[in-house]
Amino acid sequence: MIPYGRQSIDAADIEAVVEVLRSDFLTQGPAVPAFEKAIADYCGAPHALAFNSATSALHAGCLALGLGPGDRLWTSPNTFVASANAARYCGADVDFVDVELATGNMSVAALEQKLASAAAAGKLPKIVIPVHFSGYACDMPSIGRLAARYGFRVIEDASHAIGARHAGGRVGDCKDSDIAVFSFHPVKIVTTGEGGATTTRDPDLARRLALFRSHGTTRDPAQMTHASDGGWYYQQIELGFNYRITDIQAALGRSQLARIEALLARRRALVKRYRVLLRDLPMELPDTRADEWSAWHLFVIRLTGRHASRRREVYDALRAAGIGVNVHYIPVHLQPYYRELGFQDGNFPQAEQHYASALTLPLFPGLTDAAQDTVAGALRAALG
Numbered sequence: 001m002i003p004y005g006r007q008s009i010d011a012a013d014i015e016a017v018v019e020v021l022r023s024d025f026l027t028q029g030p031a032v033p034a035f036e037k038a039i040a041d042y043c044g045a046p047h048a049l050a051f052n053s054a055t056s057a058l059h060a061g062c063l064a065l066g067l068g069p070g071d072r073l074w075t076s077p078n079t080f081v082a083s084a085n086a087a088r089y090c091g092a093d094v095d096f097v098d099v100e101l102a103t104g105n106m107s108v109a110a111l112e113q114k115l116a117s118a119a120a121a122g123k124l125p126k127i128v129i130p131v132h133f134s135g136y137a138c139d140m141p142s143i144g145r146l147a148a149r150y151g152f153r154v155i156e157d158a159s160h161a162i163g164a165r166h167a168g169g170r171v172g173d174c175k176d177s178d179i180a181v182f183s184f185h186p187v188k189i190v191t192t193g194e195g196g197a198t199t200t201r202d203p204d205l206a207r208r209l210a211l212f213r214s215h216g217t218t219r220d221p222a223q224m225t226h227a228s229d230g231g232w233y234y235q236q237i238e239l240g241f242n243y244r245i246t247d248i249q250a251a252l253g254r255s256q257l258a259r260i261e262a263l264l265a266r267r268r269a270l271v272k273r274y275r276v277l278l279r280d281l282p283m284e285l286p287d288t289r290a291d292e293w294s295a296w297h298l299f300v301i302r303l304t305g306r307h308a309s310r311r312r313e314v315y316d317a318l319r320a321a322g323i324g325v326n327v328h329y330i331p332v333h334l335q336p337y338y339r340e341l342g343f344q345d346g347n348f349p350q351a352e353q354h355y356a357s358a359l360t361l362p363l364f365p366g367l368t369d370a371a372q373d374t375v376a377g378a379l380r381a382a383l384g
Contacts, residue, residue: 008256031248032250035254036250050249051197053196057197061198069091072093075097075332098110103136105138126152136161155177156171160295160298178200182199184196188297189297192245215240282383301358303359303383304357361379
């Protein structure tokens with residue numbers, strides 16, 4: 001089976017992990033801050049904190065921004081459920097903003113319209129989480145301007161998008177957001193096995209993120225309610241969680257990050273080949289605006305014409321041919337949990353239309369040209 005995504009591990013990655021295994025620290029050692037510094041330097045943000053998943057990083061980000069019961073968080077329906085669930089963990093209400101069909105990203109026009117209505121009704125969100133779907137960044141400068149106008153905070157769900165850029169700069173520099181969140185799952189651009197990270201420009205947010213990551217405890221005298229009793233002393237000043245990443249994972253992540261440009265270049269080369277191989281087939285290829293800016297975590301096509309209603313048939317045929325295609329994403333508002341909260345079919349028609357015909361093709365640095373030719377040939381056959 002040719003998978004839709006797969007990690008890319010080399011000898012340097014293995015040696016980095018082995019070095020930690022031979023060291024004195026498997027966790028809470030020097031590899032974690034070294035990885036965090038590498039993330040911050042790469043993204044151009046002053047602060048980075050590594051987490052054991054992007055989900056925990058999203059949760060901690062919401063907590064750090066003070067989200068709680070009675071508050072509202074808006075995100076994209078075209079995402080994995082974690083983007084919305086982070087608000088529910090905090091007891092907050094969730095709503096969604098429809099997407100652009102061409103990119104799958106949150107529509108700025110839909111966001112602006114929804115904000116105007118919410119302002120009139122006195123129901124503005126406390127936080128908006130735009131999701132950089134497939135690795136192509138949302139229009140962050142425009143979202144940042146809306147945040148300044150309406151007073152909401154912004155967490156970028158950049159789980160797909162380390163290495164991506166937009167008109168305002170690099171994803172993760174947080175020039176138009178409060179916090180950015182990355183995922184390091186094996187199918188992502190950079191992997192730590194499981195893991196995530198946040199970046200921010202705000203030192204107070206960085207301190208709060210660190211607290212929520214580690215049980216709400218601190219050894220920093222500046223954060224304590226009274227003077228330390230001694231070198232062993234710590235205080236719990238928030239209700240936090242164990243969201244820490246290990247040194248083993250951090251070492252792998254730092255090694256991966258050191259060659260991210262090569263990983264991104266191979267993804268771009270594969271995308272360029274797909275555009276040639278698939279150009280005459282009945283489908284919409286990803287927006288060409290993404291070619292220059294996207295990190296290309298996913299290559300998502302949308303079947304068109306009579307084939308749009310054949311997605312299940314095409315999916316099954318490709319799977320039977322050994323091609324591990326996938327579908328991203330089932331709109332979050334149509335999940336049973338969210339239907340119970342009152343969402344229903346037709347609430348966000350662009351996201352639903354995107355889902356109805358979308359198909360994710362294999363894309364990862366280890367995909368050979370020959371294997372990609374096999375994918376294209378199987379897709380051509382499945383479409384008849």
